[in-house]
Amino acid sequence: MICVEGVSHSIGKTKILHDISVEVPKGKVTALVGPNGAGKSTLLSLIGRLMPLQNGRITVDGADTVQTPTRDLARLMAVLSQTNTLGSRLRVQELVAFGRWPHHQGRPTAEDARLVAEALEALDLTALGDRFLEALSGGQRQRAFIAMALAQGADWLLLDEPLAALDMAFARRIMAQLVALRAAGRSVVVVVHDINHAAVWADHIIAMKAGRIAAEGPPEAVCTSKVLGDIYDMDLRVTEIDGKPLVLHHL
Numbered sequence: 001m002i003c004v005e006g007v008s009h010s011i012g013k014t015k016i017l018h019d020i021s022v023e024v025p026k027g028k029v030t031a032l033v034g035p036n037g038a039g040k041s042t043l044l045s046l047i048g049r050l051m052p053l054q055n056g057r058i059t060v061d062g063a064d065t066v067q068t069p070t071r072d073l074a075r076l077m078a079v080l081s082q083t084n085t086l087g088s089r090l091r092v093q094e095l096v097a098f099g100r101w102p103h104h105q106g107r108p109t110a111e112d113a114r115l116v117a118e119a120l121e122a123l124d125l126t127a128l129g130d131r132f133l134e135a136l137s138g139g140q141r142q143r144a145f146i147a148m149a150l151a152q153g154a155d156w157l158l159l160d161e162p163l164a165a166l167d168m169a170f171a172r173r174i175m176a177q178l179v180a181l182r183a184a185g186r187s188v189v190v191v192v193h194d195i196n197h198a199a200v201w202a203d204h205i206i207a208m209k210a211g212r213i214a215a216e217g218p219p220e221a222v223c224t225s226k227v228l229g230d231i232y233d234m235d236l237r238v239t240e241i242d243g244k245p246l247v248l249h250h251l
């Protein structure tokens with residue numbers, strides 16, 4: 001379980017997160033949703049220790065994120081942020097192989113090579129393995145970064161908008177792969193903007209608004225016209241298909 005206790009965050013004089021306490025269940029796919037600027041990336045970055053924690057406490061399966069050594073944390077969780085800054089003069093397979101670094105520290109084994117090949121295959125990148133990142137489309141590059149996070153083989157996968165730039169077929173494929181990780185005992189936290197991806201694929205939804213947790217629970221509890229209408233300040237309708245909520249927000 002990820003346990004966030006009393007976490008606030010400010011940038012300059014602006015308070016971004018307001019005393020957040022929330023638990024993310026282990027062995028599930030949790031979707032983090034909410035309007036632009038709600039604080040989703042900030043919360044994810046603090047959990048993934050991409051930014052220093054200003055106050056409060058965050059533990060991942062009991063490990064305090066401030067005190068746990070980086071190498072141990074990297075084996076516990078893989079984080080894909082929205083801003084991937086690795087150089088574009090890297091080849092796809094080199095990027096994905098970086099995901100194994102916390103395990104071999106520069107001396108990859110045959111097992112590391114196998115897991116890299118598996119991650120490339122999972123994201124349909126095998127044929128592009130020798131390409132430089134700069135010679136990929138935006139969606140292909142996004143898939144390469146997801147493959148790197150997958151290859152890391154961590155218990156927890158934290159992904160900030162992995163579906164951005166992906167066509168609908170790949171978006172569905174990625175969500176299905178995240179659900180498959182759950183079957184392997186791994187846990188996923190994923191920021192998504194299309195609420196229906198959360199409604200269909202997630203076990204648990206955490207919705208944020210203006211730096212606070214606005215709602216949380218299973219999709220059927222969060223994906224109601226009242227709850228989502230209040231969070232997004234808009235009228236929407238919710239219907240049901242195959243027992244899952246379907247949010248109609250285009251009308």
Ligand SMILES: Nc1ncnc2c1ncn2[C@@H]1O[C@H](COP(=O)(O)OP(=O)(O)OP(=O)(O)O)[C@@H](O)[C@H]1O
Pocket residue numbers: 011014016034035036037038039040041042043
């Ligand atoms: N470096 C910064 N300086 C000032 N404000 C910032 C900075 N980074 C983020 N913010 C503000 O913090 C708030 C939360 O941003 P955050 O990126 O966490 O939101 P988000 O929910 O992930 O949004 P989005 O869906 O648009 O990605 C926003 O109001 C944003 O403008």
